[in-house]
Amino acid sequence: MTQLPKLPTSLVGSHSQPDWLIDREKLASRFPPRTRAKELWRVAPEWLEQAWDDATIIALAEQEAAGIDIVTDGEMRRESYSNRFATALEGVDVDNHGTALDRSGEPVPVPRVVGPISRKHPVQVRDVEFMRAHTDRVIKITVPGPFTMAQQAQDDHYGDPEALALGYAAAVNEEIKDLFAAGADIVQLDEPYMQARADKAREYGLKALTRALDGVPGTTAIHICFGYAALIHERPEGYSFLPELADSAIDQISIETAQSDLDCSILETLPEKTIILGVLDLSTHAIDAPELVAARIRRALEHTPAEKLVIAPDCGLKYLPRDIASAKLKAMVEGTRIVRQELA
Numbered sequence: 001m002t003q004l005p006k007l008p009t010s011l012v013g014s015h016s017q018p019d020w021l022i023d024r025e026k027l028a029s030r031f032p033p034r035t036r037a038k039e040l041w042r043v044a045p046e047w048l049e050q051a052w053d054d055a056t057i058i059a060l061a062e063q064e065a066a067g068i069d070i071v072t073d074g075e076m077r078r079e080s081y082s083n084r085f086a087t088a089l090e091g092v093d094v095d096n097h098g099t100a101l102d103r104s105g106e107p108v109p110v111p112r113v114v115g116p117i118s119r120k121h122p123v124q125v126r127d128v129e130f131m132r133a134h135t136d137r138v139i140k141i142t143v144p145g146p147f148t149m150a151q152q153a154q155d156d157h158y159g160d161p162e163a164l165a166l167g168y169a170a171a172v173n174e175e176i177k178d179l180f181a182a183g184a185d186i187v188q189l190d191e192p193y194m195q196a197r198a199d200k201a202r203e204y205g206l207k208a209l210t211r212a213l214d215g216v217p218g219t220t221a222i223h224i225c226f227g228y229a230a231l232i233h234e235r236p237e238g239y240s241f242l243p244e245l246a247d248s249a250i251d252q253i254s255i256e257t258a259q260s261d262l263d264c265s266i267l268e269t270l271p272e273k274t275i276i277l278g279v280l281d282l283s284t285h286a287i288d289a290p291e292l293v294a295a296r297i298r299r300a301l302e303h304t305p306a307e308k309l310v311i312a313p314d315c316g317l318k319y320l321p322r323d324i325a326s327a328k329l330k331a332m333v334e335g336t337r338i339v340r341q342e343l344a
Helices: 024-028 045-066 125-134 146-151 161-181 192-196 198-212 243-247 264-269 290-301 322-343
Strands: 089-101 107-119 138-144 186-190 219-223 252-256 274-278 309-312
Touching: 045 125, 045 322, 089 161, 107 161, 125 138, 125 161, 138 161, 146 161, 146 192, 146 198, 161 186, 161 198, 186 252, 192 198, 198 243, 243 264, 264 290, 274 290, 290 309, 290 322, 309 322
Parallel strands: 138 186, 186 219, 219 252, 252 274, 274 309
Antiparallel strands: 089 107
């Protein structure tokens, strides 16, 4: 892996998709899709692959222009963070959807599990290969976590939520290993439902995470969040599930601190983990001042060393206009530079 500076900067996962690629009004008017939502794309199916490639090149260029150290593909090929992978698996009926409650408590269409979950083929390997061919920076790719996918499915096969989560975990494990083999430097699991459904996460979510990481050779991360700020406006005062990850095999943990004004003393419960520190408030289009970003970083430094911090937005940038997303990233980089100079 390329040598990173102190307090390296990163995206959590998604960047803002171009208006010519996706219908942003339709995207923002609904919950994140759990099944395929091809009607969101503004490009004809025969040109989509080319459009996704072009959008990925743009996303990489915008991150590099902002000064981001650890880049992602911006999740340009996805209608949501989870549905592209979750609907590509064996054992899922993609034509006849099921129903499950979203984290907001509303029923939404979800994949219907009708047989054993397994991976038909690598899903995101080409994404990593394409990214690796177009940047020399450290690259991260994200995969939906097994616990969250199990919560976003209707189980008509296993009859046991733990068995369902472990089935997803085996498929995720295979994918992670192939992503590292394809050139990924960091693979991140997105597990927002560990926060939303903490009791079930304690019951069997950690077991699924352990299975997903079994024998994985590279640096892994996990993102636990309060939900997209554009869709879920109220934030709890703290995490209902976080210290439980202290003994897990995960290397990095992505958390929100900006919008929630999180009490960063909770970082002291994760002394062995690198923290991907959320310092951009995504609930507003206002550009976070670099000095405010710096203050948010200093607040965390009271509880964890600089060597254990990666600086990032609170969550994905998917729902922000592109110009706002890029301006926020530049402010994040500038705020990080202020603290680097202080540390030097």
